[in-house]
Amino acid sequence: MAYFTIFASRNHNHDLDGLIQEVFRDKFKISGSAEGTRQVEIQPKGWFNRGRITIRIADEDSDPAYFENNIPGMMGFYQAIPFEDGDLQHRVMMQISVINTMLAIETEKELREEEQRLFVQLAGKVDGICFLPDGTLLDRDGRAIVTPDGKSGPAEFRPRACTKKVRGEDRSTPEGLARKQRSLAYIKEKGIPLLETLPELPPLEELRVKSREEIARRAVALLIVIQYACDIAQDGDLRESREFVEEMLDKFGVKDELTAAERDLLEQAEPASRDAINITWQYEAYWALLWALGVLDELGLPVETCDCDFAINVVASCESFDEFLEKTALRRPEEIADEADKMYRLHWACVNERIKGQPAPAGMNESIVVERRRALFWMIGYRDEAWDDISMDT
Known part of the structure; x- marks a missing residue:
């Protein structure tokens, strides 16, 4: 046979x-x-x-x-x-x-x-x-x-x-249409290519927007694992780094918030460099989480990588998870959904130019776009997808 x-x-x-x-x-x-x-x-x-x-x-x-x-x-x-x-x-x-x-x-x-x-x-x-x-x-x-x-x-x-597979049954709602129109107006103003026919995101009543504490726990756990991924990518002392990461996860009580991919990285005897690099890029997803938690005033266009020193200090300056949580003030779900819709359409623009062999428009970095989209779609509970499984269809 x-x-x-x-x-x-x-x-x-x-x-x-x-x-x-x-x-x-x-x-x-x-x-x-x-x-x-x-x-x-x-x-x-x-x-x-x-x-x-x-x-x-x-x-x-x-x-x-x-x-x-x-x-x-x-x-x-x-x-x-x-x-x-x-x-x-x-x-x-x-x-x-x-x-x-x-x-x-x-x-x-x-x-x-x-x-x-x-x-x-x-x-x-x-x-x-x-x-x-x-x-x-x-x-x-x-x-x-x-x-x-x-x-x-x-x-x-x-x-x-x-x-059919990517969009499901396309439909329109007053809320989804208004959100889409706001995104399109922003994108047109920036002179970025757009696709009018990309579907709307569902209204908030059909999503499960994460709570302030859920987002904060994801942010802290992710930041800690990123530090380990950075040490792998830079050929650091992994035994010492792993011990530090375990200590921080326990200190902030967020070990249960790790994703399957993050746990796997910590458990690998000889972590793969590519896996580590993929997770270090999630600094940009973490940056979007900080924005949703009110730590950042704005995200802006996904052009420049985040300020890693500031990103670390936001959590490192705290002695406990509760202290970090007290620093945060969750943005309105409507605001987070608006940003998710905008990032979805910016992602299409990046992919469209890449397919044509052109650089991303307006100086955008597609890797930053992907990671921001991961965080934003996770926060609004789109399709109820897990962090590691956020679909990136455009």
Whole structure:
């Protein structure tokens, strides 16, 4: 047996049977492809051409359990691969997060080059990516995206997501529309490209905005772990650093606030430099938390990195969590949601220019945008996503 899997993000799959017919009908007999069937049998024509091909089809509407059970595992697999290109890993993870269609292809004999060519052709028609059993990912044209050892292939890969998966059912509310219009006015004033059709964020009554204490605890825990990540990135004394971090987590009583990724970093015997660097960038997310807690007057455009010395001292000058909490005054939920909406649209502008091979507009730094968006979307409880899992679709 040989296996070849196609994953895609599609608004509908009514055309799958027809696409399979287009690819295989010249040299194969196809059965079981009537409307609504979830398995297609493909038999080579001719007496001596043995070797049946079976295509099993699943999508999120007909088989939600498959995606609930398997997509997290797929994300974990590629999260663990040591990508030589961190940005490529981010793009692969984004792609996996929006997958809602799977075509699992099984052949009775070893996969031949001609068969793989046809399978890649099918991937191109469904606008998907190809997964090989060893973990290699191919793009819709059959070019390698990444190999199991983390090496980048020749594919110039960009995630593709259907509007149904990314946006859900687009709808408008008076509150969401007013917020969107405020963001667009701000962005136009700055001369930054915008996309009028990006959807609105839900109204506050449909979100779960975090409390002042929840935000403060996340801020303190994050800041402490960032210090450890910085020591890793700078080849510091990790034993001493880890002891200091454990002491600070206990002192401020925020150990339970660590995310899975942060705990993993602290528990690694030999922490990966890339994991540490990713967390050090979250200084910018921490900066947004401080803004929401009223410690900063404004965030401004995401152009310059935050003042790390000030960021550290805000907490380091306190003897307890309660002392830090007393320094804070949570901004109105409307204000935090407005900033989240604005950052969402600024993120689109950065991605749009990057795709065109251009620098981010208005001098923005996309990494700062991403981390601010992480914090802001977490604070408003968008889709109730965990800190490590905030989606970055644009």
